[in-house]
Amino acid sequence: MRFSDVPPEQPAVPRDAATVILLRDTDEGLEVFLQRRVAAMAFAPGVTVFPGGGVDERDADASVRWTGPAASEWADWFGGTEPIARSLVCAAVREMFEESGVLLAGTDVGVIGDAARYAGERRALESRELSLAAFLAGAGLTLRADLLRPWAHWITPVQEERRYDARFFVAVLPSGQHADGATTEAASSGWQRPEDALADAEAGRSILMPPTWHTLSELTGFDTTAEVLDAERTVETIIPKLVREGDQIRVIVGDE
Template identity: 45%
Template sequence: MTQPADEVPVREAATVVLLRNGVDGVEAWLLTRVTQMAFAAGMTVFPGGRVDPSDASLPLAGGDVALLAARFGCDEPTAHALLGAAVRETFEETGVLLSVPVADLSDARADVERGLVSFGDLLRANDLAIDAHALYPWSRWITPAGEARRYDTRFFVGALPEAAEAQDVTTEASAAAWVAVRAAIEEAQRGERKMLPPTLATLASLVEFDTVAEVVAASAERRLDPVRPQVRVGDDGSVAVELPDGSFVPVPRSMFR
C-alpha cells in the first residue's frame, strides 16, 4: 500500500557538482542514470545520494561544521553526515576521493559500491579523513509532495583535485563524462538530456562563471534557503515543476504517483 503524498518521509541527501576548467569554460561531471533505477531513471545527474547513518561517524578533517550546519539549517551531526555522504557518493560514482591526505583508492571503489567494505573502514585503514575544505555549499532543494521518494538535498560544489581522474565506472550510470556547463544546458533544451529541475537550475547558476575558482569564491555568498518546487498538472495531463522565479520545467509523469 502506498503512502499518501504528505506522509512520504523526506530523507537527507547530498549532491556534489564536481567541476574542472575546460577549453569551453567550466565543466561538470555528469552521469546518466540507468533506466532500471527507482528514482530519476534515465536522468542526467550529478554524483550524490541519500545520507547513510554511518556517514555521521566518518573521520573528518578541516572545515567549519558549525557554520555549515547554520547555513544549511541543520544540526552539526547532520552537517557532518552530509559531508560524509557527499564524499562517499563521489568516490562510489566517480572514483575521485576527496580526502586528507590526498590519496588514490580507486581500485577499492567497486568494493565500496557493492558493500564488500565500508567507506569508513577504507578511510581508517589508510589513515585518511574526508576533506571538508574540498566542498562548498551551493543550494538546497526539497522534492515536492507527490513524488514516491522525497529528499532534502544539499548541493555542494567542488573542484576536481589535481592528479585525480573521474571515471565512468558506477553501475548506477549508463554514461558519464565531463560536459561544459553551457553545452549541457543547450543539450537539455534540445531534448538530448533529461534533467530534473534541480540539475538544470544548478547548471544555469554556473553559467556566469569563467573558472572553477570563481564558483568556489561565490559559494560564500550563496543563499541556502530551501527551494520547494511546486508540481503543476496541465489539462492534457502533462506535469511540470514551477520554480521560485515563476518558470516551469517539464518532468516525466512517471516521477509522480
C-alpha cells in the same frame, strides 16, 4: 514521475541526500561532471544528474578524521543539526568516490593524487560492505571538508512518492585525479560545459530534473572554478511545486 494531483495529507518523509557539483577548468571554459542514470533505477531513471545519493546511517560515524569547516559550520550553512551536517559531508565524499572515482581525502602532505589504487575499496563502499569511516581509517586518510563548498538545498515536491532532502555541494577536481563512470548506477558519464548540457536538454537529447537545470543555468555565469568557489552563497531551501496542465506536468520553482 508518480505523484498525486492533490498534496497528500501525510507527504512522504524526505530522505537526507548529498549531491556534488564536480567542476574543472579547461581551455574551453568551465566544465561539470554529469552522469546519465541507468534505466533500471527506481528514482529518476535515464535522467542526467550530478554524482550523489542518499545518506547512509554509517555516514554519521564521528570517528572519521576530518579537516576543514566543522560540522557546526555546515549545520549553519545548510540548516539542521550537527550530526545531520556531518552525515551529509561524509555522504558527499563517499557518493562522489563511489560514482566518479574522485576522492576528497588526503594525508599529512596534501590531497591524494590518482585514487585508482583504492578501486577495491570503492567497490566495497558501493556494495555497502565497507563504511567510509573504516575505509579512511584503514587507508590512513583524512576527509578534506575544506575542498567542498555549500551551494543549494532542494527538497522533492510533496506530491511525489519518493522524496529527498538534498544538499548540493561544489568541489573542484583535485590535481592528478580522474573522474570516470565506473559505477553500476550510470549508463554514461562525462564532462560538459554547463551551456552544452543545457542545450542537450533543450534539444531533447537528455533529461534534466529542475535542480540540475537550475544549477547548470547558474554555472553559466562563471568562467572558472575559482569564481565558483569564491561566490557568496546564501543557501535557501527550495521545494518545487508540481501542477498538471492537460497531459503535461509543470514544475514551479519559487514564486513563479
